[in-house]
Each structure stands twice: as C-alpha cells, then as structure tokens.
Amino acid sequence: MGSALWIAISGLNASSKQMDVIGNNIANANTMGFKAGKAYFANVLSQSLSGGASGVMQIGQGVTVADVATQFSQGSLESTTSALDLAIDGGGFFIVRDDEGSQYYTRAGAFHIDGDGFLVDVNDYRVQGYPPAAPTLGDINTRNAQSAPVASTSFSVGLNLDARTAAGGTFYSSQTVFDTLGAAHTLAVTYTKTGGDGRWGMDVTLDGRAADSQNFTGLAFDGTGNLDKVYSSTMLDPAGSIAGTASAALVAGRDGQIYRGGNLVLQRDNVNSWSVHSSSDYAHALVTGYGINNVDDRLLIDLDGAGGADISVTLGGSWADGELLTIPFTYTEADPADINVAFSGLANGAAIGNGGNLLWDLTSANAETITGYASSSTVKALTNDGYPSGVLRSLAVEKDGTITGFFTNGQTASLGQIALGDFPNPWGLKKMGSNLFSSTLTSGQAIINTPGAGGLGEVTSNALEMANTDLGTEFITMITAQRAYQANAKVITTTDAMMAELMNIKR
Numbered sequence: 001m002g003s004a005l006w007i008a009i010s011g012l013n014a015s016s017k018q019m020d021v022i023g024n025n026i027a028n029a030n031t032m033g034f035k036a037g038k039a040y041f042a043n044v045l046s047q048s049l050s051g052g053a054s055g056v057m058q059i060g061q062g063v064t065v066a067d068v069a070t071q072f073s074q075g076s077l078e079s080t081t082s083a084l085d086l087a088i089d090g091g092g093f094f095i096v097r098d099d100e101g102s103q104y105y106t107r108a109g110a111f112h113i114d115g116d117g118f119l120v121d122v123n124d125y126r127v128q129g130y131p132p133a134a135p136t137l138g139d140i141n142t143r144n145a146q147s148a149p150v151a152s153t154s155f156s157v158g159l160n161l162d163a164r165t166a167a168g169g170t171f172y173s174s175q176t177v178f179d180t181l182g183a184a185h186t187l188a189v190t191y192t193k194t195g196g197d198g199r200w201g202m203d204v205t206l207d208g209r210a211a212d213s214q215n216f217t218g219l220a221f222d223g224t225g226n227l228d229k230v231y232s233s234t235m236l237d238p239a240g241s242i243a244g245t246a247s248a249a250l251v252a253g254r255d256g257q258i259y260r261g262g263n264l265v266l267q268r269d270n271v272n273s274w275s276v277h278s279s280s281d282y283a284h285a286l287v288t289g290y291g292i293n294n295v296d297d298r299l300l301i302d303l304d305g306a307g308g309a310d311i312s313v314t315l316g317g318s319w320a321d322g323e324l325l326t327i328p329f330t331y332t333e334a335d336p337a338d339i340n341v342a343f344s345g346l347a348n349g350a351a352i353g354n355g356g357n358l359l360w361d362l363t364s365a366n367a368e369t370i371t372g373y374a375s376s377s378t379v380k381a382l383t384n385d386g387y388p389s390g391v392l393r394s395l396a397v398e399k400d401g402t403i404t405g406f407f408t409n410g411q412t413a414s415l416g417q418i419a420l421g422d423f424p425n426p427w428g429l430k431k432m433g434s435n436l437f438s439s440t441l442t443s444g445q446a447i448i449n450t451p452g453a454g455g456l457g458e459v460t461s462n463a464l465e466m467a468n469t470d471l472g473t474e475f476i477t478m479i480t481a482q483r484a485y486q487a488n489a490k491v492i493t494t495t496d497a498m499m500a501e502l503m504n505i506k507r
Helices: 002-027 471-505
Strands: 037-043 047-050 056-059 063-070 077-079 086-089 093-097 103-106 126-130 154-160 170-178 184-193 199-206 218-221 227-235 242-245 262-270 273-276 286-292 295-302 311-315 324-334 339-342 357-360 378-384 390-397 402-407 412-418 420-422 430-433 436-438 447-449 458-461 463-465
Touching (some): 154 170, 170 378
Antiparallel strands (some): 037 063, 093 126, 093 420, 154 378, 170 184, 199 218, 218 227, 227 324, 242 311, 262 324, 295 311, 420 447
16 A cells, blocks of 8 residues: 555656646747647556466566657648748758857748858758758858849840831930940931831940941841831042941932942042942932031032932041042942941950850841831830849748849849758657757668758748647646646545544554
8 A cells, every 4th residue: 555655646746747748848938940749648657466366466666767759740831021020841850060060950930041151040050951062961141142244245126127217317225234344335226117128227326435346237027017128328438538327328229220339430520519420330329418517628429310329428638629539339248137336445455245246136036026117216115134133132032942042133043952851760869958859879870962852841032930739739738737647646645544543443
C-alpha cells in the first residue's frame, strides 16, 4: 500500500508536466512559425510478485513523461504587406547564420534588409541562400544591386505617313536612345514626301547631328499603303564644287520613269541665274530658287518638275557664265530591309549601337509597322533595346525562392535564391528559443536544396506561417490532464485514509 503513494505522485508529476506543455502551446498560439509540443507518457517498470494464475503478478510503479515531441504539421498562413515576409508551404526550414557562423533553422520567415544590405531575420541573423552566380551557400546581399546601362543597338518606329501629303511636306518622329554610359540622346527622323508617288525620304539625326552614314534614305509604299521598297538616293560632290544633301531626292519623273541615278547637269546663265542643261539625265528638273535667305550661292532644285524643292545645293568656288556643273546621283532600291545608321564622336568616349551602327528594325517579327495610308500622319509606337542605369526600387520573391530586384530603369534581375533545409529526423532537432532550431546527432545533418526541389515546400511571399497550436485540442487535453491530476490526488488521500485505519487497529 505504501507504493501507491509514490505511484500517485508520479501521476501528479506527469500531469503537471503535461500541463506545462499545454500552457506553452497556448502561450505561443500567436507566435509565427511556432510548432506545438505533445507530451507522451510511459509506464514505469513493473514490480513482479510470485503467485497468480500465471505464476507471476506484475504491479506497475507509476508513470513518466517519455517524450515531449514537436509537432511539425503545417500552420495556417497569414497575409502581410511585406514581400520579404515568407512562409514555407510544405516541408523544410529557412536557414540563418549568426555573427559567429553558427547555423540555425526556422519556420519564422519575417525577413528584412539590414543597414548593410543583408537579408536577415528578426534576430538579425543572416538568411542563407545562393547569391547570383555563386554555387555555394552564403549570405544574400542587396547593397550593391544596380542595373548597368545597355546601349541602344536597334530601334523601331511604328507610324503612318499620310499618302495625301503634297510633295515637300514633312513629318517628324523622335525617341530617346542610350549610349554605353547610359546617357540619353534624342534620335529623330524627318520624313519628307518627294514628288514621286508613295515615296518618302528620311533623314536620321542624333541630338540634331546628321548620321555619318545611312544605307537607305527613303521608303516607298505600294497602292495599298504597305511598305514596298527601301531606297537610297545619294548626291555626290564633284571635286568639292558643291555641298548639300539629297536624302529627299526624287526618283520618279512626271512620265512615270524611275531614275536610277544619273547626272544632273546645271548651267550658270548669269550671276543670278542657273538652269538645267539639255544634257541632264533629269529632263524635267527645274531650278526653283536662288539666293535663299541672302545666301547667293544656294540653289533649290525640283528634280521631276512636279513642284517644290527636292534638294538644296550650296555652290563652292567661282563660276563663269555658261559654265556647266555636273552633279552625279546614285540610286539603289531593295525589298524592305533593315537600315543601318552610323554615329560616332559621342562625349566621354561613349558609343551607341554596335560599333557605332544603329539598326532600324523594319523586318523582324518585333518590328513596328510603317504604313502609307491616306490618313493623318501619326506615330503609333517607338521602341529601342537600350536603357540607362538604374537603382534598386523593390523586391519580390518567387515560389522557388528566387529574389527578383526591380530597378528604376524598368529592368529586373535575380539577386539570389533562398535555400531550405530538411532533416532525416526533424523530431530530433533542438529548440533554441527565438523560433530557432539547431541540428543534433539525432536529427541528422541538414539536407539543403532550393524551395520546391527534393521534396521541400515552396515559398509563399507576403505571408507568414502562424503557430500550429489547435486551441480546441489544447483545451480538451487540459481537461483530461486536470482530471488525471485530480484522480492521482484522490489516490493519495484515499491511501492516506487507509493507512490511518491501519494505525487505528492497534488502539
């Protein structure tokens, strides 16, 4: 009968420890990433007595708490406003490292960027993952995250050029492009309607400066308003006699003939007059202006005689009456093709394009469409593949743990990938407080991988995992623990009463 007291005391101790576990679970019901414990009981080695039907009678010696096991079931996810609040949907643990290099594991994913640019948890322990282009586990740092500039190498213009525009009429488009230093430049195109039906000359400039070279200088549209040809008409300077431009040079005469180059021959009639000589290949050409804006040696020439001025020519040297000036023209035409425009001499040693050559994309699948419909000239789209430098503006975390940086120049880049760890026996992990676990010989070594790989859970951004404490279950367990405690206390009082009766026998 005396051992009944000790057996009952073991029951009181076990129930008390069970209540401690229940109290801890309830106290941490709002702790992020908390994993509830569960007390498991075991009976104490029984005492064997002789006798009984089997020859042996076994009387138990009470109860003990065999284990308080952590329950690693998934907690509910709570939405947050921070992209760096992360929850694991499935198995695994975030990995963090303290200042001394010790490694811990946690389900609490409330992370932030510290003053040195490192991704850290609420303990200021650095979150471990794979930095960009690094195959080994390490800290994730965003301090030097910057998007380098990329020079524009190609551009495209989507627009309509009004087929009703009179010869000599112009339209203008401009867009911003970038050099190798990220400096912005204005790339402008002036479209000039020539005398030829459906043909427009093009002059491309960079910050108002003409291109060093441009392999095609005109666009030709068919009768349905679609781009049909690209062409180039170039005026050559015979021995430094002239200076001017022929980017808008006419190539179709009033008789419908296409002039593919040839010579324009001019004759000086007198000090104030020039005319087209009969030997000229441009039979309908007319000199329509002389001495423009008080510049006495500047000529305006209509190549097909349809009106307007197709080219301007600035004379060089001195000329006598009756003297002839022969201006050679070259003309090439092709099916729609990309246009190369070259620019050099940018400030600070910067360059643009590939080796100074910008590609006007007219033919790729991504090229903007140019039309020549009888509707208002308008720009519809402007694109190019360059951009300036940018600084980090915000972060996002993908399901596989990839941290994506968004920069002020509109670009994105990976800043690293968060790693997760799992264990052969997670119930062997040691609780370290502050929502941390450490590995032990019982847990085994951590198996590290990226989220979603190797059976690990995926990462959910803008969310935190809450405690997996089930309050309803805890209250029921609390009641059973209380009843067990009361019953064991009753055993003690009853045994005490029996011993008191035994003592009374002597009297």
